[in-house]
Amino acid sequence: MPVDEPPETKQTLLEVNGLSKYFPIKKGVLRKILGQVRAVDDVSFAIYEGETLGLVGESGCGKTTTARCIMRAMDPTAGEIMFRKASGDMVDIAALPEREMRPLRREIQMIFQDPYGSLNPRMNILDILGESLLVIGGMTDREERSERVAELLRLVGLRPEYMQRFPHAFSGGQRQRIVIARALALNPRLVVADEPVSALDVSVQAQVLNLMLKLQQELNLTYLFVAHDLSVVKHICDRVVVMYVGKIVEVAPTQALYEKPKHPYTAALMSAVPVADPRQRAAMTPLEGDVPSPANPPSGCYFHPRCPYAVDICSQQQPALEEGAPGHFVRCHRAAELSLSGIGDLDRPQTVASASSSDAGVGPIG
Amino acid sequence: MNPDHILSVRDLKTRFLMDEGTAKAVDGVSFDVSPGQVVGIVGESGCGKSVTIKSILGIVQKPGEVVGGEILFRQRGNGAAAAEMVDLAKLDGRGKEMRAIRGSDIALIPQEPMAALSPVHTIGNQLVEAVRLHQDVSKRRAEELAIERMTEVGVPNPAERMSMYSWELSGGLRQRVMIAMALSCSPRLLIADEPTTAIDVTTQAQVLRLLRGLQQNHGMAIIFITHDLGVIAQVADYVVVMYLGRVMETGPVDDIFHNPQHPYTRALLESIPSVHALSREPLPTIEGSIPHPFNRPAGCPFAPRCVAAMPGKCDRRTPKPTQLNGGQSVSCFLHNDAAEED
Numbered sequence: 001m002p003v004d005e006p007p008e009t010k011q012t013l014l015e016v017n018g019l020s021k022y023f024p025i026k027k028g029v030l031r032k033i034l035g036q037v038r039a040v041d042d043v044s045f046a047i048y049e050g051e052t053l054g055l056v057g058e059s060g061c062g063k064t065t066t067a068r069c070i071m072r073a074m075d076p077t078a079g080e081i082m083f084r085k086a087s088g089d090m091v092d093i094a095a096l097p098e099r100e101m102r103p104l105r106r107e108i109q110m111i112f113q114d115p116y117g118s119l120n121p122r123m124n125i126l127d128i129l130g131e132s133l134l135v136i137g138g139m140t141d142r143e144e145r146s147e148r149v150a151e152l153l154r155l156v157g158l159r160p161e162y163m164q165r166f167p168h169a170f171s172g173g174q175r176q177r178i179v180i181a182r183a184l185a186l187n188p189r190l191v192v193a194d195e196p197v198s199a200l201d202v203s204v205q206a207q208v209l210n211l212m213l214k215l216q217q218e219l220n221l222t223y224l225f226v227a228h229d230l231s232v233v234k235h236i237c238d239r240v241v242v243m244y245v246g247k248i249v250e251v252a253p254t255q256a257l258y259e260k261p262k263h264p265y266t267a268a269l270m271s272a273v274p275v276a277d278p279r280q281r282a283a284m285t286p287l288e289g290d291v292p293s294p295a296n297p298p299s300g301c302y303f304h305p306r307c308p309y310a311v312d313i314c315s316q317q318q319p320a321l322e323e324g325a326p327g328h329f330v331r332c333h334r335a336a337e338l339s340l341s342g343i344g345d346l347d348r349p350q351t352v353a354s355a356s357s358s359d360a361g362v363g364p365i366g
Numbered sequence: 367m368n369p370d371h372i373l374s375v376r377d378l379k380t381r382f383l384m385d386e387g388t389a390k391a392v393d394g395v396s397f398d399v400s401p402g403q404v405v406g407i408v409g410e411s412g413c414g415k416s417v418t419i420k421s422i423l424g425i426v427q428k429p430g431e432v433v434g435g436e437i438l439f440r441q442r443g444n445g446a447a448a449a450e451m452v453d454l455a456k457l458d459g460r461g462k463e464m465r466a467i468r469g470s471d472i473a474l475i476p477q478e479p480m481a482a483l484s485p486v487h488t489i490g491n492q493l494v495e496a497v498r499l500h501q502d503v504s505k506r507r508a509e510e511l512a513i514e515r516m517t518e519v520g521v522p523n524p525a526e527r528m529s530m531y532s533w534e535l536s537g538g539l540r541q542r543v544m545i546a547m548a549l550s551c552s553p554r555l556l557i558a559d560e561p562t563t564a565i566d567v568t569t570q571a572q573v574l575r576l577l578r579g580l581q582q583n584h585g586m587a588i589i590f591i592t593h594d595l596g597v598i599a600q601v602a603d604y605v606v607v608m609y610l611g612r613v614m615e616t617g618p619v620d621d622i623f624h625n626p627q628h629p630y631t632r633a634l635l636e637s638i639p640s641v642h643a644l645s646r647e648p649l650p651t652i653e654g655s656i657p658h659p660f661n662r663p664a665g666c667p668f669a670p671r672c673v674a675a676m677p678g679k680c681d682r683r684t685p686k687p688t689q690l691n692g693g694q695s696v697s698c699f700l701h702n703d704a705a706e707e708d
Contacts, residue, residue, distance in 0.1 A: 058566035058567065058568060058569075059537075059566055171655035171656065171658075172411075172655070173655050174655060201410035201411055201593065201656065202410060202593065202595070202634060202637055202638055203410060203633065203634060203637050203651070203652040203656075204652075204655055204656075205637070205638075205639075206637040206638075206639070206649040206650065206651040206652075207651045207652075209639065209649060210648045210649055210651060213646060213648065214648075228566070228567065230567070230641060231638070231639045231640055231641045232639050234639070234641050234643075234645060235639035235643065235645055235646070235649070236645070236646065237645075254645055255645070258641065268568060269567060269568060270641070271571075272567045272568045272570065272571035273567060273596065273641060274570070274571070274574070274594065274596030274597045274599065274600045275596055275599060275600070275641075276595045276596045276598075276599045276623065276635065276638055276640065277599055277623055278599045278600075278602075278619040278620050278623050278624075279620065279623075279624075280599075281599075281600055286568060286571035286572040286574075286575055287568045287571070287572070288572075290536040290537075290538050290539070290569065291536075291566065291568075343641050343642065
């Protein structure tokens with residue numbers, strides 16, 4: 001398992017350095033620029049080959065903007081995004097012109113959140129999956145394309161006979177399988193998944209997560225997994241980046257983060273997750289207040305107005321992201337002295353483990 | 367109707383008659399709510415949980431229609447016990463009687479506060495309107511009441527917020543305003559329809575705690591609709607598990623989570639990724655997907671996806687709810703052979 005290896009021994013696939021994305025606030029007829037929304041502010045992290053990196057945070061923390069900058073669906077304001085090409089060279093995709101970006105697009109693919117909005121209702125599955133094969137893959141032969149589409153459908157657990165059908169004939173979970181198949185059509189090396197299961201029902205969510213785990217093993221994929229659901233992230237990610245108001249507050253291997261979070265925001269986020277066990281109530285001590293606006297963040301540490309551990313320095317000085325333990329980075333003045341509790345070390349509530357009987361497979365459905 | 371209950375839904379059937387066919391959105395749902403009790407209705411999309419509460423509130427829109435069953439609600443008042451009871455299913459949704467109950471005796475916290483609040487009226491304007499619709503008070507008194515309610519639900523600087531618009535507030539504050547509005551007439555039954563789905567997890571924790579606190583202070587009953595089993599475990603006293611318009615299992619919250627009897631409840635509980643579970647292990651899943659409402663399977667609606675399904679039985683007849691010990695009730699042939707008559 002890649003979890004146990006120290007990150008140093010692994011090859012970096014993507015390295016983000018000082019990435020920022022500001023949106024100007026304009027007003028009046030002259031569109032005068034009044035200020036900046038710092039959606040992503042000096043974000044740096046690396047993704048290693050074959051791992052799943054989770055990017056978590058609440059709405060407005062900049063996780064989706066970060067993912068879109070990596071896809072180059074948006075041009076970053078500053079910073080570099082180094083991507084290792086199949087040839088082994090590193091290239092800064094933040095600065096590439098679109099013409100040079102195009103051949104790289106097949107290597108970085110995306111899975112979208114809403115499977116109802118991301119499939120064209122007027123195209124059948126063959127056309128949806130075949131489009132990128134034709135346009136970017138240059139696969140002009142119809143027969144060859146439909147063979148590849150059949151292969152892709154089998155890969156994600158759908159019947160190849162379905163390729164003539166239109167998206168409306170599929171359920172949410174099946175649509176998300178199609179979206180995954182489309183992302184895999186060109187054999188990408190990095191898959192950016194933006195909240196891939198948050199629009200799905202619980203019973204279908206598990207199928208899609210299992211599928212993503214299976215495909216990662218079979219195809220040696222690297223995932224950037226953007227999500228707000230901490231239990232889903234815990235399940236699928238090797239390492240986790242926690243963001244708050246455009247900045248990274250903590251980066252750590254999953255186990256370490258959940259057992260021993262070092263940033264008070266991470267700890268608060270974990271304690272806020274409702275536990276599916278009525279015997280574990282009252283443990284919740286919710287944070288006060290709301291997430292500040294990235295257009296007008298507080299002074300010093302952005303989290304200090306809501307932080308139960310804040311001291312004077314927190315409101316005056318912005319803390320730096322420092323490595324407290326190997327591979328465990330935290331942006332907090334008091335990281336060394338605080339002892340915060342996570343949730344990873346608790347036992348799993350014994351609900352129905354004995355009654356388990358369903359298969360854990362991801363076989364064909366429908 | 368049991369004198370202890372404030373609301374008693376009996377064999378409720380709500381259908382949508384459309385050109386493509388009839389969707390049995392709610393197909394024989396029964397449950398009770400006692401005063402001061404939090405009843406959680408949990409289920410996935412298409413299970414009929416939202417249509418159930420719309421039927422209770424009399425706001426099912428065409429082509430939907432309540433076609434059967436009773437919704438017995440105990441009204442406020444000092445008269446004889448029999449006179450206080452009213453069958454909401456028989457009332458005209460737009461009629462005077464229903465309008466007097468809705469918003470006053472029964473209040474709703476909607477899922478999307480942004481969609482529920484008017485963007486062109488101030489918060490104060492909308493709160494005062496809600497108060498004065500049901501209470502004969504002066505405008506000034508209504509404003510005082512509105513500020514009181516906003517203070518109670520933890521809106522900072524309530525007097526200032528009165529002149530603000532909904533789009534000037536954060537998501538958490540908007541939901542608090544909705545809760546203040548729902549509480550403005552001291553309802554005895556509060557219906558919360560996925561009140562925390564549209565907000566972030568730290569704000570969700572605040573809202574859940576607030577609702578529990580309010581429920582204890584006011585002693586009102588709450589029907590809490592959600593698809594999130596974690597939320598249900600945190601707030602509910604009693605749980606109703608629904609699937610495709612039918613009740614699969616009901617029971618006290620502890621029994622539902624620690625001693626589930628229906629295969630669907632078990633499968634649902636297993637398939638949620640727990641923060642306590644080991645990472646990267648395949649999750650147990652429920653095979654297949656939720657059928658389309660026009661293609662409801664015959665017999666037990668869960669039978670095609672059920673690991674314990676008995677061919678020739680579960681796919682032919684519909685199981686009847688069976689009372690188990692300790693207040694739990696389950697509709698499954700594993701527990702009782704009795705079937706519904708067709």
